[in-house]
Amino acid sequence: MTELLFPPGLVLVLGALLMPLGLKIRNALIFSLPVICLALIWSAPAGYIVTLPFIGFELEPIKITTTGKLFATIFSLMALVGGIYAYKTANTLELTAAFVYAGSAIGVTLSGDLITLFIFWEIMAIGSTLVIWAARHEAAYRASVRYLMVHLFGGLLLMAGIAGHIVETGSIRFEALSLQSVSQYLILAGFLINAGAPPLSAWIADAYPEASPSGSVFLSAFTTKTAVFTLLVAFPGTWLLIPIGIYMIFYGIIYALLENDMRRILAYSIVNQVGFMITGIGLGTEMALNGAAAHAFAHIIYKALLLMSAGAVLYRTGKRRCTELGGLFQTMPWTALLGIIGALAISSFPFTSGFVTKSMIAQSAADQHLVIIWFALAAASAGVFLHAGIKFPWFVFFQKDSGMRPPEAPRNMLLAMTVFAVFCIGLGIYPEPLYAILPFAVSYEPYTAAHLVAQFQLLLFAGLAFFVMLPMMKRTLTISLDFDWFYRKFLSATTRPGISLMQVLNRLVNLVIKKSWQTFQATFNASRFSRYHLASSWPTGSMVLWIGVILGGYLIADIYL
Amino acid sequence: MSEAMNEKNKHWLLRKENIRKLWIGFIAILIVIVVAGLFVHQHESFGIEDSFGFFAWYGFITCVAMVVFAKLLGFFLKRPENYYDDSEIGSNKHEADHD
Numbered sequence: 001m002t003e004l005l006f007p008p009g010l011v012l013v014l015g016a017l018l019m020p021l022g023l024k025i026r027n028a029l030i031f032s033l034p035v036i037c038l039a040l041i042w043s044a045p046a047g048y049i050v051t052l053p054f055i056g057f058e059l060e061p062i063k064i065t066t067t068g069k070l071f072a073t074i075f076s077l078m079a080l081v082g083g084i085y086a087y088k089t090a091n092t093l094e095l096t097a098a099f100v101y102a103g104s105a106i107g108v109t110l111s112g113d114l115i116t117l118f119i120f121w122e123i124m125a126i127g128s129t130l131v132i133w134a135a136r137h138e139a140a141y142r143a144s145v146r147y148l149m150v151h152l153f154g155g156l157l158l159m160a161g162i163a164g165h166i167v168e169t170g171s172i173r174f175e176a177l178s179l180q181s182v183s184q185y186l187i188l189a190g191f192l193i194n195a196g197a198p199p200l201s202a203w204i205a206d207a208y209p210e211a212s213p214s215g216s217v218f219l220s221a222f223t224t225k226t227a228v229f230t231l232l233v234a235f236p237g238t239w240l241l242i243p244i245g246i247y248m249i250f251y252g253i254i255y256a257l258l259e260n261d262m263r264r265i266l267a268y269s270i271v272n273q274v275g276f277m278i279t280g281i282g283l284g285t286e287m288a289l290n291g292a293a294a295h296a297f298a299h300i301i302y303k304a305l306l307l308m309s310a311g312a313v314l315y316r317t318g319k320r321r322c323t324e325l326g327g328l329f330q331t332m333p334w335t336a337l338l339g340i341i342g343a344l345a346i347s348s349f350p351f352t353s354g355f356v357t358k359s360m361i362a363q364s365a366a367d368q369h370l371v372i373i374w375f376a377l378a379a380a381s382a383g384v385f386l387h388a389g390i391k392f393p394w395f396v397f398f399q400k401d402s403g404m405r406p407p408e409a410p411r412n413m414l415l416a417m418t419v420f421a422v423f424c425i426g427l428g429i430y431p432e433p434l435y436a437i438l439p440f441a442v443s444y445e446p447y448t449a450a451h452l453v454a455q456f457q458l459l460l461f462a463g464l465a466f467f468v469m470l471p472m473m474k475r476t477l478t479i480s481l482d483f484d485w486f487y488r489k490f491l492s493a494t495t496r497p498g499i500s501l502m503q504v505l506n507r508l509v510n511l512v513i514k515k516s517w518q519t520f521q522a523t524f525n526a527s528r529f530s531r532y533h534l535a536s537s538w539p540t541g542s543m544v545l546w547i548g549v550i551l552g553g554y555l556i557a558d559i560y561l
Numbered sequence: 562m563s564e565a566m567n568e569k570n571k572h573w574l575l576r577k578e579n580i581r582k583l584w585i586g587f588i589a590i591l592i593v594i595v596v597a598g599l600f601v602h603q604h605e606s607f608g609i610e611d612s613f614g615f616f617a618w619y620g621f622i623t624c625v626a627m628v629v630f631a632k633l634l635g636f637f638l639k640r641p642e643n644y645y646d647d648s649e650i651g652s653n654k655h656e657a658d659h660d
Binding site: 454463 | 597618621625631635637638640641644645
């Protein structure tokens with residue numbers, strides 16, 4: 001098949017809308033849509049572009065690039081394996097929303113212009129919000145509204161940036177952009193909000209853990225990684241991304257260390273992992289960009305695996321807090337083992353996927369002689385093992401005996417986890433197929449004796465630190481304040497500053513409306529139109545009536561003449 | 562359940578003597594991996610990374626520092642789990658009034 005006419009992302013988006021038709025249709029769609037999507041992506045010839053004229057612009061709704069193909073592939077795979085994990089327990093709303101969400105994320109990765117990108121970007125926001133909503137409880141609904149607010153704000157910045165960029169440059173092409181004016185900074189900010197960059201990082205740990213067990217698996221994959229993709233294409237080598245990335249890395253570690261909710265620990269570690277990718281994009285060399293892309297690919301797999309393992313525990317026990325969990329390895333050995341494989345992969349343990357991808361980023365920092373960044377990344381690698389690699393499995397599956405003896409996870413969940421665990425180890429031992437589909441040619445050998453020794457020392461002594469410091473890591477029934485405090489507490493409609501802010505805004509809007517109305521009236525009265533009969537009074541009703549008469553006239557004229 | 566607390570009824574991984582063995586094994590591995598560092602040459606070209614057991618002590622010390630830093634930050638940032646609940650239920654009423 002050489003003629004590709006249908007956007008692969010839309011296969012998932014439109015196919016998903018048929019899911020409510022029946023359970024059998026739904027399940028057939030879950031397993032067939034991602035496969036069709038993958039086939040479409042891989043059957044397209046390299047550099048394939050579809051163009052579509054639209055209000056004077058040349059849209060490129062499909063543009064197959066190496067980077068886009070990489071992300072679209074892992075997104076399709078994620079939809080498939082996530083579907084296997086979810087199809088028995090998740091409700092139809094969640095699955096429909098998840099596939100719309102996945103499809104629009106694929107749409108972003110294959111769009112060649114900023115307008116197409118923006119449309120898919122916003123569908124993603126709606127799809128993901130509905131995934132959270134589908135958990136159908138009060139906390140999830142509230143979290144989803146806060147989540148949507150953050151993303152609509154991000155979308156607003158992005159749209160303003162794109163509009164400005166088009167006006168300034170006349171180009172709608174989605175390609176490397178230089179930070180010349182406010183517009184490009186707005187686009188950058190719009191992308192960064194979806195990546196979970198500071199100051200608005202809290203939405204990830206706020207919203208994702210409120211979704212259903214399978215919902216948070218889907219959520220972990222798409223939004224932040226499409227942001228990584230867009231940054232990779234539009235802003236490679238932007239030095240500003242390096243401090244942002246480093247901040248995210250340590251933010252994720254510190255907040256995860258303070259956290260008690262197992263899925264929130266994993267949500268914070270998403271910020272941490274995306275931080276590595278953003279640092280890589282900021283470094284901007286071919287190896288660093290390869291590292292960022294490869295790390296995104298590997299990350300989607302092991303993070304989904306970790307959240308699947310946590311989801312299975314939540315599904316079987318109904319508990320989320322580390323303080324209530326523990327000792328589950330006795331009756332859920334497979335969930336524990338597969339979760340540990342994910343934990344080792346996220347920690348870049350040798351012979352797992354994280355080892356062969358993350359080290360490319362650190363290596364490019366060393367190659368550029370960025371000493372401080374290299375040291376920070378080394379410390380962060382140890383920190384990942386600390387906050388996710390050991391903390392998650394230890395507190396959930398070992399620790400104390402919680403007395404709970406839940407049955408092993410359902411078979412379909414175990415199957416999904418096994419598939420991803422095989423990927424984690426497979427890519428670690430044999431990374432060549434992944435290296436082959438990276439944006440640039442790879443000349444990197446992860447398995448040198450020196451690298452292995454360094455990584456083992458770093459991780460095993462991080463492990464030692466964990467067990468030595470265990471008394472200080474005792475979990476408490478607490479949450480940690482974050483930037484969202486400003487919009488959830490300080491400016492809440494129940495607090496004094498919140499009320500004053502609303503009053504000020506209210507007055508401001510009133511003033512603007514009043515002023516512009518007065519100006520309009522004055523202008524209108526001064527013009528010659530004010531002398532005509534219809535303008536002698538202001539009632540809006542008569543205006544609407546006359547417009548109705550005119551439009552009705554058009555309609556009749558159109559039908560009968 | 563009191564019988565379950567008996568050492569013999571515990572899962573083998575939870576028995577005291579085995580936990581001791583695990584620690585001994587872990588420490589042995591740590592020693593081996595530090596010694597193995599003597600036979601390889603680290604080449605990140607900053608100098609310090611090739612010193613004896615660099616990654617071991619660097620990993621350990623940075624992790625301890627991160628735990629301590631998190632603990633200290635926790636004094637300022639930790640709040641009870643229901644911290645946001647009150648204001649949100651309140652704000653919900655507020656919204657309901659408007660409807």
